Amino acid sequence: MVSSTSRSSPHNIEPCVSEAMRQGVLKRRDHLRLTSALLSSQLSAEDRHQINQVFDLVRAGRIRLTD
Numbered sequence: 001m002v003s004s005t006s007r008s009s010p011h012n013i014e015p016c017v018s019e020a021m022r023q024g025v026l027k028r029r030d031h032l033r034l035t036s037a038l039l040s041s042q043l044s045a046e047d048r049h050q051i052n053q054v055f056d057l058v059r060a061g062r063i064r065l066t067d
Contacts, residue, residue: 011037017050026054026063 016034020026026034034051037043043051057063 011040011043011047013037013047013051017054020054020063021057024063025066026058028065028067031058031065 011033013034016026016030020030034054038048038051054063058065
C-alpha cells in the first residue's frame with residue numbers, strides 16, 4: 001500500500017490555498033507560510049503553481065490580505 005504522504009510536500013499549503021480561494025481572503029501568517037514554501041526548493045511544480053495562482057489573485061485584487 002502506498003502512503004499518501006510519500007508524494008506530499010513538506011509544506012502543507014493545500015489548506016491555505018483552498019481557504020484563500022474559497023473566502024477571497026489571505027491572512028498575513030498564511031501569506032508568510034506560502035512565501036516561505038515558494039522560496040523552498042522542496043516544492044512540487046503543482047504546489048508552486050497553486051501558490052503563484054493565489055499571489056496573482058492578490059495582485060489582481062480578487063483575494064485581499066488581512067491581519
